[in-house]
Amino acid sequence: MEEREIKDFYFEWQQRLHSLVEGYLYDGEKKLLPTRSIFSEFKNTLERFISNRLEEHEKIILLPGIRGVGKTTLLLQILKIEKLISPADYFLLENLKKIEEIIYIDASFFKLNNISLNDFFNFYQHLNDFIFENLQKKIVLLLDEIHYDENWGLFLKSIFDSTKSHNNILVIATGSSAISLRMNPDLSRRVTIKEVFPLKFTEYLNIKHKIFPAAQLSEELKEIIFNSTKAEGVYKELNNRKSQIEKLSLNISSKIRQDYFETGGFPFTIKISRKTDAIELVKNVINSIIVKDIIPLKTFKTETISKINSLIFLLAGSGKISFEKLQQSLRIPEFRTLDSLMEVLVMSGLLVKVPSLGKSYVPARKTPRFLFISPTLRSAILDNFFSSDQEGTKLEDYFALLYQKDLKNKMSSELAYDISDGGADFILTGKDRKKVIIETGFGKEEVSQVLNTQKKVNGKYGLVFGSRDLTMVEDFTVKIPLEYLMLI
Incomplete structure (x- = not known):
């Protein structure tokens, strides 16, 4: 295409961008x-970019994630970050001007107009009289739906290789095709991957109901519940926060929690009043994964x-x-064929694979558990019709989300399940290689599953989420009401 x-296209794009931003912000x-x-997290990334503290592999950040989790919204919020920072962000307030330009590109729109990323940024360098190799000013490139460019991997590799001599460029790229972002061979060791997940319950409370739990509460609960040395410590520390959590829970009705499980996992459903409409939109996410990914x-x-x-x-x-049985x-x-299909659904972001206890995964007949990355997905697939035996799977999906988002590679090295009858839902292995045995359920008081699994794994303590009261049983198991889990 001629320069x-x-x-002409670029200036037209700039005009369209204003109304696009308004709709998302x-x-x-x-x-x-x-x-x-x-x-x-990205405010922190920008602070480190401004102060030249980013590692080499952090120059390019890829954001995979199941469709509909708000990746475009995130990029546009970064584009207009000056509207969203508060006095507490004093470093950014003082230094944001050191970033010369933040540019947002929707690669799908460029694709429609037959403009490649490589052609556009060759033009952009010429327009602004610089080349990436010796860039003297700080620039942030926000590249949305990057997988629409057939050569996006080579383009990012070129950016990485040509800017090795300086710290003046930051690229943040999203792709609704999470499979493509994970499979590209050109970017090994050159990028940081930061997955965008569906909404946790606390985020849903924030966005939908303007309920804001204390900022540090989630981190405190995670540390207490999953990283204590023994059950007594879990019970004691949770009991110290009991009045705080009970007071907060007064504003959170059972209907709010039910609505979250049924339709609240995705930002795009927040404004939709009819559940049937929200369910259809969530089903469209699944159909898009099949058709487009x-x-x-x-x-x-x-x-x-x-x-x-x-x-x-x-x-x-x-x-x-x-x-x-599936076959x-x-x-x-x-x-x-079935095994490959399951792996692709995991790579798409739809499913989370949980291996069975004591089995490193090989293509064998011991089936891992496959949970959904949000309980809202399962609810949509089943049109919100759950038998009494199925109700507990909502909490299992929610725990899978918590694990993927907050625990994996941070506080835990592995999540497994006990394949035997009467075994626990999860075995969480901490960074210290010690195990926490976990059972979840609505109105859950029974601790036998935890104790059955304990006979095999010698865990440091057990947790049962879903009890009426906070209770310690036999110095090993702590029964914890659901609100503690939901506020993580």
């Missing part, structure tokens, strides 16, 4: 929408692709289901 055409009353916790891989036959919705429904309706129900003859 003149790119120039403000509500119907022109009030700024709340930010999520990940926005605070899995089919383009050209890995599976049409007959296999046609069975994905049935596979997802079977997983949603079952607590534990074996590969053998029989779906009539997929090859184990490897």
